[in-house]
Every structure is written in structure tokens, then in C-alpha cells.
Amino acid sequence: MAAFDVHLDTDLPAAEAWRRVLDLRGHSEVIPLTTVTGEQMEAAALVPGSRFVGRTALGPVGFDDVMVVDSIEQPTDGSGGRARIHKQGKVIRGTIDLRVTPHGPTSTVDWSQQISVRWVPRVAEPVVARVARTAYRKALVELLRRG
Numbered sequence: 001m002a003a004f005d006v007h008l009d010t011d012l013p014a015a016e017a018w019r020r021v022l023d024l025r026g027h028s029e030v031i032p033l034t035t036v037t038g039e040q041m042e043a044a045a046l047v048p049g050s051r052f053v054g055r056t057a058l059g060p061v062g063f064d065d066v067m068v069v070d071s072i073e074q075p076t077d078g079s080g081g082r083a084r085i086h087k088q089g090k091v092i093r094g095t096i097d098l099r100v101t102p103h104g105p106t107s108t109v110d111w112s113q114q115i116s117v118r119w120v121p122r123v124a125e126p127v128v129a130r131v132a133r134t135a136y137r138k139a140l141v142e143l144l145r146r147g
Contacts, residue, residue: 001094002125004133006111010144014102017109018074018081019043020143021098024052030142031135033058034065046072046083053089063091075100080107091118111140 010017020026022043027036031054038052046069054065066089075081085096094115101108115132 001114001116002129002132003112003114004129004136005113006109006133006137006140008109008111008137008140008144009106010109011106012144013105014080014100014107015075015077017107017144018100020146021100021109021111021140022046022083023143023146026143026146027054027139030139030146031056033062044074048072063089065089065092067096070095075102078102087115092116093118109140109144111136 012020019042024036024038024041028034034054034056036052036054038050040046040050040052048069048071050069052067054067056062056065065087068086068088070084070086072083073081080099080101082100083098085098087094087096092115094113097112099110101110113132113136115128117128120128
């Protein structure tokens, strides 16, 4: 399984950074060729067991990235938040650990992920990790920038 981390410092308070990173509608707008759907689409509505799907496709060819929230601790006044999300699709599997830590009026976003892509040999995992880190970093920066 490929593993990577993204660490971002932001001028946003922890609760706002959390809201933006877990705005699932926003993911559809910043991740190319992907639409995210689910019953709970806002950070505040996510609970253990919440399920959502990122459908990545070009025309009729695509795949579903099925995700389930394993655990989640919403940020409270003065504290950060953390979540563990499990990817259980047929093509992409793995886990995401998200942590948002407050630092006074600013915060830090830490996104750690283990990812396995079906049909990609183990020897290619370093390439998968580099590509995924770059793509997720770009998406997270854009999500944090959006209001």
C-alpha cells in the first residue's frame, strides 16, 4: 500500500479549515472529472458510518471511490478535529486520517493516507504515493482557499 502525508498551515481557524476540507460538494468542484455524492455532504453532518462516493469518469469510462467514515471528532470551541475514513471501492482501497489542529487564530491540516490501486504492482507504490500526494495537496489547498 502506498502512503503519503500532506501538511498545510492555514490562516483559518480550525473549525473553518475543517468545514472547508470536509465540504464534499467542494471536492466535486476541485477534483477533475470527479463528482462526490452521499447523504451527508457537509462536515458537520458526517458521523461514523456516513458513506459517500467519488465517481471519477471520462464519459462512460470511470470508477467509484467508495468511502465510509470510521470515526470522527468534530472540532469544538478551541479544540481541533480528527477523522478516519476508509476507502472500500473496487479500484481504490485504503484509509485517510485527517487532523485539524488549532494554533490560536490559525490551524494546521494534516492529511495522511494509505492507498492501494487495483492492478498497480507493489513496485509502483512510490510513484502512486508521489502522484497522489501532489493531487491531494493541490485539492486541499484549493478547498482551504474557497470560502
